[in-house]
Amino acid sequence: MSIAIEATGLSETQRQIVDLAREFARTRIEPHAAEWDRTGYFPRDVLDELGRLGFLGMCTPEAFDGMGLDTLTYFLALEEIAAADASIAISVSIHNAIPTTMLVRHGSAAQQERWLRSMARGERLAGFALSEPESGSDAGALATRAVRDRDGWLLSGTKAWATNGGTADLMVVMARTERGISAFIVPTDVPGYRPGRPEDKMGLRASNTVAIALEDVRLPADHLLGEDGQGFRYAMEGLDVGRLGIAVQAVGIARRALEHAVAYCAERRQFGAALREFEAVQFKLADMATRVEAARALTHAVAGRIDRSEGFTTQASMAKLFASETAMWVTTQAVQLFGGYGYMRDFPVEKLFRDAKVTELYEGTSEIQRIVIARGLYPRG
Numbered sequence: 054m055s056i057a058i059e060a061t062g063l064s065e066t067q068r069q070i071v072d073l074a075r076e077f078a079r080t081r082i083e084p085h086a087a088e089w090d091r092t093g094y095f096p097r098d099v100l101d102e103l104g105r106l107g108f109l110g111m112c113t114p115e116a117f118d119g120m121g122l123d124t125l126t127y128f129l130a131l132e133e134i135a136a137a138d139a140s141i142a143i144s145v146s147i148h149n150a151i152p153t154t155m156l157v158r159h160g161s162a163a164q165q166e167r168w169l170r171s172m173a174r175g176e177r178l179a180g181f182a183l184s185e186p187e188s189g190s191d192a193g194a195l196a197t198r199a200v201r202d203r204d205g206w207l208l209s210g211t212k213a214w215a216t217n218g219g220t221a222d223l224m225v226v227m228a229r230t231e232r233g234i235s236a237f238i239v240p241t242d243v244p245g246y247r248p249g250r251p252e253d254k255m256g257l258r259a260s261n262t263v264a265i266a267l268e269d270v271r272l273p274a275d276h277l278l279g280e281d282g283q284g285f286r287y288a289m290e291g292l293d294v295g296r297l298g299i300a301v302q303a304v305g306i307a308r309r310a311l312e313h314a315v316a317y318c319a320e321r322r323q324f325g326a327a328l329r330e331f332e333a334v335q336f337k338l339a340d341m342a343t344r345v346e347a348a349r350a351l352t353h354a355v356a357g358r359i360d361r362s363e364g365f366t367t368q369a370s371m372a373k374l375f376a377s378e379t380a381m382w383v384t385t386q387a388v389q390l391f392g393g394y395g396y397m398r399d400f401p402v403e404k405l406f407r408d409a410k411v412t413e414l415y416e417g418t419s420e421i422q423r424i425v426i427a428r429g430l431y432p433r434g
C-alpha cells in the first residue's frame with residue numbers, strides 16, 4: 054500500500070493534475086523548503102510559476118480562465134504541494150478558497166472580469182484579511198471601519214496575521230459599515246495600505262504573515278464586494294472552503310511525516326535490529342497510517358458534498374478538526390520515532406512538527422470547529 058495518494062480510481066485528468074503537482078512539488082519546492090524555513094523567505098517566483106500552471110485557479114470556472122476542476126482534484130493537488138511545503142500550500146489554499154470563492158459567488162460581472170480572471174491566470178495573488186488584534190475567534194467583533202467618502206469608501210483599522218498581506222496583489226478586507234460587516238477588494242498598492250514586518254513564527258516560516266495598518270485607504274465604490282452588510286456571511290462561506298484547504302494541508306504534513314518515519318524505521322538499527330522489527334514501533338506506525346488515511350478520507354468525503362451542491366459547513370469543520378489534530382499527533386510520533394535526531398533541525402520531521410501546530414489554530418481554532426460542529430447538531434429554526 055502507498056502512503057501517498059494512490060492513482061487507482063482517479064480519472065485521467067485527476068491523474069495528470071496530481072502528477073503535475075507532485076513533480077512540481079518534488080523539483081521546485083521540496084529541495085528548497087528547509088532553506089526557506091530557516092531564512093523566512095517567501096518565494097513569490099514559485100507562486101507565480103504555480104499560477105502559470107493553473108494552480109491559482111483550480112476550481113475557478115473555465116469562463117474566467119480557471120481550470121474548472123472538481124473539488125476532489127483540487128484537494129489531491131493541494132496535498133502534493135502541502136507534503137512538500139505547508140508554507141506554499143497555505144498561499145495556494147487561501148487564494149483558491151477565500152477571495153476566489155467570494156468573487157465567484159458574489160462578485161459583479163465587472164469585478165469578475167477585472168479581478169477573478171487575472172487571479173485564476175496567476176497574474177494576481179490574493180489574500181484575505183479578517184482577524185484583528187482584538188478580534189480573532191470572535192470574528193464578528195471586528196473594528197475596522199469603512200465609511201462612505203463621496204462616491205467611494207474610506208477604510209481605517211488594523212488587521213492581524215494576514216497571510217500574503219505583504220506579498221499579495223490584492224486582499225479581500227472585512228470592514229464594518231453602517232449596515233454591518235462588508236467585504237472590500239483592496240489592491241495592495243493603494244495609498245494607506247501598510248503591511249508590517251513579516252511575523253517571526255514557530256512554523257510556516259516561508260509563508261508571509263503580517264499585520265496591516267489601513268490608514269484612510271480610499272476605494273472607489275466598485276470595490277465593495279457583493280452587498281453592503283453581507284460580508285460576514287461571505288467570510289463564513291469562504292472559511293468553509295478555506296478550512297477544507299487547511300484539512301488537506303494537515304493531511305499533506307501528516308503524510309510526509311509518516312513517509313519519513315517509515316523510511317527511517319527501516320534504516321535505523323538499535324539492539325541489533327531495524328526499528329521496524331520492534332512491535333512497539335510497528336504499532337505506532339500502524340496508528341499513524343490509519344489516522345492519515347482516515348483524515349484524508351473524511352476530507353475527500355466533503356469534496357463529494359461540495360460537488361453535489363450539498364451543505365458542508367459542519368463537515369468542513371469536522372474535517373479541519375480531525376485532520377489538524379491528526380497532523381499534530383502524527384508529527385509528534387514521528388519526532389519520537391526519530392529520537393534525538395527528531396529534535397534536530399537537520400532532520401525533516403522537526404519542521405513538519407512546527408508546521409503542523411498552526412493547522413489547529415488558524416482559519417478557526419479547534420475550539421471554534423467544535424462550536425460549529427455542535428451547532429450543526431442543533432440546527433436553528
Ligand code: COS
Pocket residue numbers: 181182183184189190191192193285286287289290292293366415416417418421424425
Ligand atoms: N455560511 C454562511 N453564513 C454563515 C455561516 C456559514 N458557514 N456561519 C454563520 N453564518 C451567518 C449566520 O447565518 C448569521 O447570519 P444572520 O445574522 O443573517 O442570521 C451570521 O453569519 C452570524 O452567525 P453567528 O451568529 O453564528 O456568528 P457568531 O458571532 O456566533 O460567530 C463563529 C460564529 C464563532 C463560527 C465565527 O465567529 C467564526 O468562525 N469564528 C472564527 C473566525 C476564524 O475562523 N478566524 C480565522 C481567521 S481567517 S483570516
